[in-house]
Amino acid sequence: MVKLYWQKLSIHKNKLLPLTLLLFLCITGKGQELFINAMPASTLAKGVWSYRFALETFNDETVRRYWGGLRLMYGLTSNFMLIATTSISNHHLKKFPKNPWVYFSNHHNTSFNRNYPLEYDGVHLYGQYRIFKNDQQNGHLRIAAFGEASYTNAPHDEAEANLMGDNAGLGGGFIITKLVQRFAFSGKVGLIYPFTYKEKAADLTFRSGNSRYILFSSGYLLYPGKYTSYSNLNINLYLEALYKEYDEGVLTVQGKYAFINNFFYLRQGRYLELRPGIQFILNSKSRIDISVAYPVYGNTFIRIDPTLNFAFQKYLFK
Amino acid sequence: MKRNIIFLVFTILFLSTKPVWGQFSSATIGINGLTCSMCSYSVESAIRPLLFVKSIEMDLNKNVATIFFKEGSKPDFNKLVKKVFEAGFSVRFVVANLNVEKAIQNESLLVQDKTYKIINFSQEIPVGEVKLKLLGKGFLPKSGLKEAIVSLPSSLTKEAKSGKIILAKIVYP
Numbered sequence: 067m068v069k070l071y072w073q074k075l076s077i078h079k080n081k082l083l084p085l086t087l088l089l090f091l092c093i094t095g096k097g098q099e100l101f102i103n104a105m106p107a108s109t110l111a112k113g114v115w116s117y118r119f120a121l122e123t124f125n126d127e128t129v130r131r132y133w134g135g136l137r138l139m140y141g142l143t144s145n146f147m148l149i150a151t152t153s154i155s156n157h158h159l160k161k162f163p164k165n166p167w168v169y170f171s172n173h174h175n176t177s178f179n180r181n182y183p184l185e186y187d188g189v190h191l192y193g194q195y196r197i198f199k200n201d202q203q204n205g206h207l208r209i210a211a212f213g214e215a216s217y218t219n220a221p222h223d224e225a226e227a228n229l230m231g232d233n234a235g236l237g238g239g240f241i242i243t244k245l246v247q248r249f250a251f252s253g254k255v256g257l258i259y260p261f262t263y264k265e266k267a268a269d270l271t272f273r274s275g276n277s278r279y280i281l282f283s284s285g286y287l288l289y290p291g292k293y294t295s296y297s298n299l300n301i302n303l304y305l306e307a308l309y310k311e312y313d314e315g316v317l318t319v320q321g322k323y324a325f326i327n328n329f330f331y332l333r334q335g336r337y338l339e340l341r342p343g344i345q346f347i348l349n350s351k352s353r354i355d356i357s358v359a360y361p362v363y364g365n366t367f368i369r370i371d372p373t374l375n376f377a378f379q380k381y382l383f384k
Numbered sequence: 385m386k387r388n389i390i391f392l393v394f395t396i397l398f399l400s401t402k403p404v405w406g407q408f409s410s411a412t413i414g415i416n417g418l419t420c421s422m423c424s425y426s427v428e429s430a431i432r433p434l435l436f437v438k439s440i441e442m443d444l445n446k447n448v449a450t451i452f453f454k455e456g457s458k459p460d461f462n463k464l465v466k467k468v469f470e471a472g473f474s475v476r477f478v479v480a481n482l483n484v485e486k487a488i489q490n491e492s493l494l495v496q497d498k499t500y501k502i503i504n505f506s507q508e509i510p511v512g513e514v515k516l517k518l519l520g521k522g523f524l525p526k527s528g529l530k531e532a533i534v535s536l537p538s539s540l541t542k543e544a545k546s547g548k549i550i551l552a553k554i555v556y557p
Contacts, residue, residue: 098420111426111471144470201417201474201525203447245419293421293444300421350425381422383429 099243101283102343102355102375103306104254105149107208107243109196110141111383118379124370127176131370132156132184133231137379145196153187153231157368158220160185166270166319170329173223174367187231188218194241205246212256213238224367225315225332227260227274232368235260254281269320275313275334282307300347304357310366311336337364339371352380405493406485408459409513410452414476415468416525418447423473430467436460447476458496461550465522478523479555480516484509492549499549503536515555520544 099106110116118137123130135153142148159182163169172178191214198209214237216229227233239256258277264270289301315332317324326332343357355377359369418424424442427449431440436457441450453459465475482495491505500516518524519532533541533551544551 100420100422108472111430113430113470114426141472144472196472199417199472199474203414203416203476205419206417250419287420296421296425296442296444298421347420347422350421353422381426383426384433 098285098287098300098302099245099250099252100302100345100347100353101252101285101306102304102345102357102377103308103341104252104281104283105194105212105241106252107196107210107241108206109145109147109194109210110139110381112141112144113384114141115139115382116379117382118377120375120377122369122373122375124373126180126370129156129180129182133187135230145199147194149192149194151190151192151230153190154184155187155220155231156182156184157187157231158182158185158222160221162221162223162265162268162270162272164268166268166317167324170223170317170324170332174331185220187220188216188234190214190216190230202246206243207245208243210241210243211238212241221263221265221272222274223272223331225275225334226310226312226366226368227258227277228368229258229260233258233260233274234263250285252283254283255279256281271316271318273316275315277310277312279308279310281309296350298350300345300350302345302347304341304343304345306341306343306357307338307362308341308359309336309338331367335364335367337366338362339366341375343375351383352378354378404486405488405495406483407455407496408453408480409483410450411459411461411464411478411480413449413451413464413468413478415447415449416474416476418473423471424449427468427471427473430471431464434460434463434467458498461518462522462547469522474525475523476525477528478518480518480552482514482516484511484514487511488514500552501540501544501549502552502554503540504553509554515557516552517555519551519553 099108116139120135120137122133133153133155135151137149137151139147139149173180192212194210194212196208196210200207214229217234218231220232222232227235229235229237235258237256237258239254241252241254243252256279260274262271262273283304283306286303287300288303290298312335314326314334317332339359339361341357341359343355346354357375359371359373361371415427421444424444424447428440428442431437431449431451436453436459438452438454451464461478461480465478468475488509491502493500521529524532543549
């Protein structure tokens, strides 16, 4: 069963296409910073609300997994914004079963029943403060710091920590976004510190590993070449790359530590994935984001790539 | 005697009223940091609700906003640029269009309750339209501001800093 999983993960052959795209975006392009997976260092305008529906789906061997989120964003001042996200998913059980050893030994086994119910995940709060800006006529350099906190009761079962629905915990980091007329990129560096999940009835504790990541994003304004009005449809191409590493997960049952070598997904790990995407901006007020995550190196166990992301976001300008 | 008193009263009244030279009809603001039409729209929607604003036109390619003022209103340029900053962007320049209703004879002029000091005043400005580039804090990028006021007497820059006057430069076509 474990073998099957590794076979699946070894399908990392078609790396050339995304890499070529990345090069293309770096060489040519007029950038927009409305990245699909990353938040740019710019914040929302003061007093402006925005909402976003997001859907993430992937095929987990025998089961199709979904994650759906609703996000509210608000520009509190000209350089500070708050974001609250709440989500549902079928990524977890409601609670770990009575015999967690069996569950932890088998939950990546395709013959094991892994049809989890669609459950409410929890809430995620995020604050971003822009600490530096240098604006030019057709570009800018901006740096921001962010902090995040999440609450969830989901029984997450992987070493990789994720604050968007999987782990309760804290996180933070920095974002640097550079836009010049023909070039746009953003780098986000972050840390995740997950809290320990406890289940009294089963006398079980589980803690995902501390995680670190770098998310590099680049964008290219495909259309229009020249604006004539706000109603011009904008089409943006994006290529984002996520590198993430995570420490080992720690499971205890009745006070006994699980020997992590028995559970490959509890070992420390790292991965790199590419996320090409396309975005449509309608009437300068709404956006539709579509992106796919492809694995390039290593593995993530919280998703099975390719993972498809779809989002609709509306900005409520005054 | 009575005539003399009336004459005196009128003279005092005349001297105590500052001459009003005209009114601002519109202003163009160059905005830095804009990279998409959505960003421009966020700036436009921040400026539009201001009471003295009649309408706004945004050049999405050059990132320049032209703001038309309501007739008889009192445009507040500080409020205007504050809205640009609150939307998260910066000001490259502010050029105000003044409808001169009475020929301007010296560098100091009162328009809609604000005193403007023209630093490159050299000759009378006739009735008509004149463009004034504003030089105070917020109206120019930091580096441009330093350059613009470096040769001015400190008494003038102090007065401008306190908000009593707004420094301006005539833009000759």
